[in-house]
Amino acid sequence: MATTELPSPALPEAPHEAPRNGLIDYITTVDHKKIGILYIYTAFGIFLLGGILAMLVRAELAKPGLQYMSENTYNQIFSMHGTLMIFLFAAQVSTGLANYFVPLQIGAADVAFPRLNAMSYWTYLFGSLIVISSFFVAGGPAAAAWTAYPPLSDSRYLQGAGMDLWIIGLAVVGIGGIAGAINLVTTIFTMRVPGMTMFRIPLFAWTVLVTQLLIMFAFPPLTVALATLFLERNFGAAFYDPTVGGSPVLWQHVFWFFGHPEVYIVILPGFGMISEVIPVFSRKPLFGYRALVFATFGIGALSFGVWAHHMFATGQVNLPWFSIMSFLIAVPTGIKVFNWVATMWRGSITFTTSMLMALGFLAVFLVGGITGVFLASPPIDFAVNDTYYVVAHFHYVMVGGLLFALFAGIYFWFPKMSGRFLSEGWGKLHFWRLFVGFNLTFFPQFILGLQGMPRRVANYQGNLGWDGLNLTSSLGAFLTGISTLPFLWNVFVSLRKGKPAPGDPWEGNSLEWTTSSPPPPHNFHELPEIRSERPAFDLRHGAGHPGGHTGPETSYPSRGRR
Amino acid sequence: MTDEAAILLRISLFGLAAAIVYWFVSYEPFGTVALLVLGLGPGFAALFAIRQHRRAGGPKDPFWDTVRRLAGLPRADPEGPAEYEADEVAVIPLPSIWPLGFSLGIAILTTGFIFGLWLIVLGLGVVAVSLGGWLAAINRENLYGRVLKDSDAGPHEPNR
Numbered sequence: 001m002a003t004t005e006l007p008s009p010a011l012p013e014a015p016h017e018a019p020r021n022g023l024i025d026y027i028t029t030v031d032h033k034k035i036g037i038l039y040i041y042t043a044f045g046i047f048l049l050g051g052i053l054a055m056l057v058r059a060e061l062a063k064p065g066l067q068y069m070s071e072n073t074y075n076q077i078f079s080m081h082g083t084l085m086i087f088l089f090a091a092q093v094s095t096g097l098a099n100y101f102v103p104l105q106i107g108a109a110d111v112a113f114p115r116l117n118a119m120s121y122w123t124y125l126f127g128s129l130i131v132i133s134s135f136f137v138a139g140g141p142a143a144a145a146w147t148a149y150p151p152l153s154d155s156r157y158l159q160g161a162g163m164d165l166w167i168i169g170l171a172v173v174g175i176g177g178i179a180g181a182i183n184l185v186t187t188i189f190t191m192r193v194p195g196m197t198m199f200r201i202p203l204f205a206w207t208v209l210v211t212q213l214l215i216m217f218a219f220p221p222l223t224v225a226l227a228t229l230f231l232e233r234n235f236g237a238a239f240y241d242p243t244v245g246g247s248p249v250l251w252q253h254v255f256w257f258f259g260h261p262e263v264y265i266v267i268l269p270g271f272g273m274i275s276e277v278i279p280v281f282s283r284k285p286l287f288g289y290r291a292l293v294f295a296t297f298g299i300g301a302l303s304f305g306v307w308a309h310h311m312f313a314t315g316q317v318n319l320p321w322f323s324i325m326s327f328l329i330a331v332p333t334g335i336k337v338f339n340w341v342a343t344m345w346r347g348s349i350t351f352t353t354s355m356l357m358a359l360g361f362l363a364v365f366l367v368g369g370i371t372g373v374f375l376a377s378p379p380i381d382f383a384v385n386d387t388y389y390v391v392a393h394f395h396y397v398m399v400g401g402l403l404f405a406l407f408a409g410i411y412f413w414f415p416k417m418s419g420r421f422l423s424e425g426w427g428k429l430h431f432w433r434l435f436v437g438f439n440l441t442f443f444p445q446f447i448l449g450l451q452g453m454p455r456r457v458a459n460y461q462g463n464l465g466w467d468g469l470n471l472t473s474s475l476g477a478f479l480t481g482i483s484t485l486p487f488l489w490n491v492f493v494s495l496r497k498g499k500p501a502p503g504d505p506w507e508g509n510s511l512e513w514t515t516s517s518p519p520p521p522h523n524f525h526e527l528p529e530i531r532s533e534r535p536a537f538d539l540r541h542g543a544g545h546p547g548g549h550t551g552p553e554t555s556y557p558s559r560g561r562r
Numbered sequence: 563m564t565d566e567a568a569i570l571l572r573i574s575l576f577g578l579a580a581a582i583v584y585w586f587v588s589y590e591p592f593g594t595v596a597l598l599v600l601g602l603g604p605g606f607a608a609l610f611a612i613r614q615h616r617r618a619g620g621p622k623d624p625f626w627d628t629v630r631r632l633a634g635l636p637r638a639d640p641e642g643p644a645e646y647e648a649d650e651v652a653v654i655p656l657p658s659i660w661p662l663g664f665s666l667g668i669a670i671l672t673t674g675f676i677f678g679l680w681l682i683v684l685g686l687g688v689v690a691v692s693l694g695g696w697l698a699a700i701n702r703e704n705l706y707g708r709v710l711k712d713s714d715a716g717p718h719e720p721n722r
């Protein structure tokens with residue numbers, strides 16, 4: 001199929017167009033690809049720090065009694081583990097990938113507001129540093145868990161600047177998040193190349209769109225919550241103090257109105273990455289493109305109606321509403337799972353590391369999702385609320401929904417970003433260690449939870465039948481931690497000596513595979529005509545190929561009879 | 563109506579409907595207000611998008627087309643164009659230190675709420691300088707185009 005060479009006036013040959021990668025170039029960059037890489041590196045640094053904290057938590061819990069730390073230190077460590085992983089890693093790393101790939105996938109030269117994009121990243125970095133700096137102040141970091149419920153987090157029970165730095169740091173990160181969301185939504189709405197209608201953009205771009213819309217409407221309540229908590233701690237306000245007419249339940253409402261959409265902010269881009277990876281390695285078009293798009297929107301919308309299922313045990317929320325809404329979320333999520341399975345059905349599957357990670361995602365996320373349906377039922381929630389059952393469910397969703405999908409995406413897109421393949425051998429070692437280690441860590445926690453072990457405690461009594469399960473969980477956590485080493489080594493070596501990758505190493509579907517690896521500063525020298533949601537496939541096979549789409553009539557090759 | 567407006571309108575309809583039902587099942591003020599805001603915000607954006615589309619000369623859809631679009635039913639997609647206009651490809655601005663400076667200023671300013679007024683003043687200063695540099699860079703690029711030094715080229719037509 002013909003490609004259209006881009007007109008030159010928009011892309012002048014300026015001296016700075018030559019790819020340069022010095023420190024100054026990264027500090028002053030407004031290029032979405034470099035900013036994306038900065039996001040990814042920063043988020044991974046935070047992920048490693050959060051992972052070390054997780055291993056400290058599991059080290060303490062491996063045996064009954066207190067071994068390595070005081071209870072207050074334990075509270076600080078698990079609070080910071082949650083904060084780093086949820087706010088500063090999970091929600092941000094996919095923003096990095098979105099920054100890199102959304103403009104490429106929609107055929108744009110950059111995002112809509114490149115300078116604002118740079119500002120979003122730096123705000124994220126400085127906000128994260130403010131949060132991390134709380135380790136170095138008197139009294140140590142925040143110890144009120146990542147949910148920071150008052151009165152636990154107010155100035156009577158938690159003195160010192162650590163909690164204040166936590167509040168301010170997250171507020172600053174939130175500013176960057178909102179600016180980034182405005183930027184990415186505007187980019188997807190207004191920067192698509194002609195022919196790239198909304199219903200031709202790849203699933204990853206769709207999930208990024210929904211995620212960023214969620215950020216736009218979920219982060220402002222978080223900022224409000226943080227500001228009110230700060231005023232309460234430092235300036236004598238009384239939003240959450242019941243003795244003077246406030247209500248601690250109000251915090252839970254505001255926080256969870258952010259907190260539940262946050263879960264989907266974290267996992268929806270993961271769904272998008274899986275929807276990119278599975279069709280490519282199954283050699284089939286994505287099954288049910290439109291169904292997946294609307295399922296994504298369904299999940300996004302419903303996520304705003306379920307916040308108080310985290311508050312069932314307060315006795316102050318409408319149980320039927322929140323229970324029914326939570327059950328309903330399983331429907332679009334189920335549609336997605338069935339569509340992924342149907343995409344693989346009778347496909348010619350290649351088990352690359354990326355595909356293995358995607359399959360690992362399906363297995364792990366399914367467990368997380370189904371235990372979530374149990375938890376949506378108030379009677380079950382009353383019984384297991386604040387036990388390790390919730391911890392296990394949460395990690396199966398977050399790690400299954402994000403981490404496996406993220407690694408699938410990284411093994412898939414690394415050749416595009418660097419021009420080199422990651423080693424498959426190291427990758428498979430990484431996958432199997434991660435998969436075994438993860439399940440060994442968190443599956444025993446379901447049983448621990450059902451046996452009544454509470455979460456957020458440093459110490460437990462021996463001989464309750466919990467010892468062996470806790471030890472298994474801790475060993476699994478260390479195996480998971482060690483599994484990161486082959487990945488880091490793989491990235492380190494492959495960046496230098498990896499096998500060179502062509503522009504379209506996997507025979508991909510979306511537009512990013514039609515440019516060079518890595519792409520030039522302005523992304524495309526020429527663009528193919530967009531006639532379906534698989535422009536790279538159309539370009540490769542063109543007219544005459546049974547799957548190749550050449551006609552202008554519709555964009556649904558999968559709707560016809562084969 | 564465009565697909566973009568339809569997306570925003572759907573979120574808006576969900577927010578408004580959820581707010582009404584939620585109020586009558588719970589009589590809980592926070593959630594009702596939050597859901598109303600979720601309804602009104604994207605609704606406003608959707609109306610704005612529809613108006614922009616009409617102003618740009620876009621056609622007014624027949625009623626049932628609008629309903630079909632809102633319901634997400636497939637429509638025929640337009641053919642891709644044979645040629646691209648120059649201004650359809652974005653112009654990338656020059657590298658700039660000011661976004662970093664601005665963010666640093668915000669970070670200094672906000673930590674001032676914990677550690678004292680002097681940090682707030684310092685942060686405001688950094689924000690002001692960075693904002694000045696940022697706006698000056700936009701102005702310069704609009705006047706002289708994307709060149710590294712003013713001497714590289716004379717004034718020409720603005721980029722946008």
